[in-house]
Amino acid sequence: MQTPDNLKYTQNHEWIRLEEDGTAYVGITDFAQESLGEIVYVEVETVDETLEKDEVFGTVEAVKTTSDIYMPVSGKITEFNPALNETNEDNDPTLINSDPYGKGWIIKIEVLDPAQFDELLSADAYQKLIE
Amino acid sequence: MKTTPLTEIHRALGARMAEFAGYEMPISYAGIREEHLAVRHAVGVFDVSHMGEFIVKGPEALKLVQRVTSNNAAKLAPGRVQYSCLPNEEGGIVDDLLVYRLFDDQCAEGEEAFMLVVNASNIEKDFAHIQRYNNFDTRLIDISDQSGLLAVQGPRATEALQTLTDVPLADIAYYHFVKGRMAGIDNVLISATGYTGAGGFELYVANEELPALWEAVMEAGKPYGIEPAGLGARDTLRLEKGYCLYGHEIDDKTSPIEAGLSWITKLKKGDFVGREAILRVKEEGTQQQLVGFKTEGKRVPRQGYTLLDESGQAIGRVTSGTLSPSLNMPIGMGYVPPAFAKSGTAIQIDLGRKQVAAEVVELPFV
Numbered sequence: 068m069q070t071p072d073n074l075k076y077t078q079n080h081e082w083i084r085l086e087e088d089g090t091a092y093v094g095i096t097d098f099a100q101e102s103l104g105e106i107v108y109v110e111v112e113t114v115d116e117t118l119e120k121d122e123v124f125g126t127v128e129a130v131k132t133t134s135d136i137y138m139p140v141s142g143k144i145t146e147f148n149p150a151l152n153e154t155n156e157d158n159d160p161t162l163i164n165s166d167p168y169g170k171g172w173i174i175k176i177e178v179l180d181p182a183q184f185d186e187l188l189s190a191d192a193y194q195k196l197i198e
Numbered sequence: 199m200k201t202t203p204l205t206e207i208h209r210a211l212g213a214r215m216a217e218f219a220g221y222e223m224p225i226s227y228a229g230i231r232e233e234h235l236a237v238r239h240a241v242g243v244f245d246v247s248h249m250g251e252f253i254v255k256g257p258e259a260l261k262l263v264q265r266v267t268s269n270n271a272a273k274l275a276p277g278r279v280q281y282s283c284l285p286n287e288e289g290g291i292v293d294d295l296l297v298y299r300l301f302d303d304q305c306a307e308g309e310e311a312f313m314l315v316v317n318a319s320n321i322e323k324d325f326a327h328i329q330r331y332n333n334f335d336t337r338l339i340d341i342s343d344q345s346g347l348l349a350v351q352g353p354r355a356t357e358a359l360q361t362l363t364d365v366p367l368a369d370i371a372y373y374h375f376v377k378g379r380m381a382g383i384d385n386v387l388i389s390a391t392g393y394t395g396a397g398g399f400e401l402y403v404a405n406e407e408l409p410a411l412w413e414a415v416m417e418a419g420k421p422y423g424i425e426p427a428g429l430g431a432r433d434t435l436r437l438e439k440g441y442c443l444y445g446h447e448i449d450d451k452t453s454p455i456e457a458g459l460s461w462i463t464k465l466k467k468g469d470f471v472g473r474e475a476i477l478r479v480k481e482e483g484t485q486q487q488l489v490g491f492k493t494e495g496k497r498v499p500r501q502g503y504t505l506l507d508e509s510g511q512a513i514g515r516v517t518s519g520t521l522s523p524s525l526n527m528p529i530g531m532g533y534v535p536p537a538f539a540k541s542g543t544a545i546q547i548d549l550g551r552k553q554v555a556a557e558v559v560e561l562p563f564v
Contacts, residue, residue, distance in 0.1 A: 107521045108496035128498045130230040
């Protein structure tokens with residue numbers, strides 16, 4: 068199970084990676100994808116919306132279960148990963164299973180308050196949570 | 199947690215394991231969709247040793263079976279199997295089960311024998327329930343802990359298994375069984391049954407024979423594209439066929455009439471536990487009826503979601519749902535009032551933050 072050091076994590080098993088320009092990528096962790104099993108559909112209908120930390124921004128459908136996904140920090144959703152988007156012909160939601168921290172990113176956001184990152188879990192703390 | 203004789207083999211194959219009905223069971227190996235499609239189009243093998251098996255044996259075995267089950271077991275000749283349910287006094291369902299009329303060579307003179315195959319989650323409850331009505335000259339014996347069960351399912355199951363036995367498998371009609379030698383193991387109970395609607399067999403052997411049988415089936419199935427399949431695919435396969443699953447479509451409170459199981463409820467066979475209550479439901483009409491439905495989009499209906507009419511009024515609940523691997527669209531089953539049960543009826547499903555349109559359709563889906 069991977070837990071990269073350069074990311075921050077939530078109790079709900081999302082990860083977030085802050086870029087230098089103040090945007091950030093958000094996805095779900097290796098542990099989360101492993102627990103959910105094969106992901107068959109990702110729904111994000113919140114692009115261009117500004118959501119508070121802990122608000123639901125989308126839903127992941129696995130074969131066996133449905134799981135909501137939450138904002139790790141407050142922000143404006145600027146992009147839904149086109150590779151996961153059902154409206155694109157060659158979309159592949161299982162990218163979340165095969166590459167949860169890379170090609171399987173779910174949304175890109177503009178971060179409103181970078182100080183909220185201090186409230187998130189470090190890789191070490193997250194690793195302890197899932198052990 | 200209980201294990202099956204194959205638990206180590208599942209782990210070695212890299213299966214995702216999880217607790218089910220007190221057993222550590224394989225949920226999937228290569229992935230639910232892949233396993234599902236292998237069973238629909240080729241052949242798959244499931245370890246379903248967690249299922250419960252009871253033997254009912256004695257001079258009055260038939261009387262006990264008739265007393266506690268809803269279908270007419272008097273119709274069963276040796277070598278035949280019947281789907282049935284155990285109703286409670288209130289007309290709900292204690293469990294659904296298969297009833298096997300065993301061959302007479304299993305019995306002493308003047309005795310008859312049946313095997314009841316029940317859901318793993320209900321073994322203790324069912325045993326106590328049946329025993330409560332056992333004032334007959336017959337014995338009820340729980341052999342669940344000694345009995346292993348493989349389901350070899352799919353359109354190529356017969357060809358694959360035929361390489362392991364001289365028993366002419368194609369001659370075993372649906373819901374019939376024989377006992378014979380397979381993969382060097384004597385007295386395998388070879389049953390043309392299953393929970394996938396894909397054809398194939400269920401193979402009952404003693405626990406200690408199970409690993410050898412599994413290995414032989416996997417080897418024999420290779421040229422036919424066999425894959426090990428887990429409980430995840432078992433669930434999506436049965437749902438595509440509209441089969442009830444205990445704890446979802448049926449439970450202690452649901453009537454077999456509501457669940458579309460009138461066909462296994464033989465009210466004219468004589469008295470049985472729950473008959474009067476079921477008769478009353480039949481006479482007065484049901485409040486709700488089990489239906490299948492398809493939804494728009496890709497969001498999957500899940501057990502417990504509320505079903506709505508077109509105006510948004512709550513009318514029922516979802517009992518099972520999945521993204522059908524065969525149809526690549528969400529399908530589900532649930533209860534609605536009879537006025538909404540006709541196929542083609544437009545309904546909605548409450549997903550929480552939004553609703554999605556659905557349509558009642560004929561079962562099975564596939």
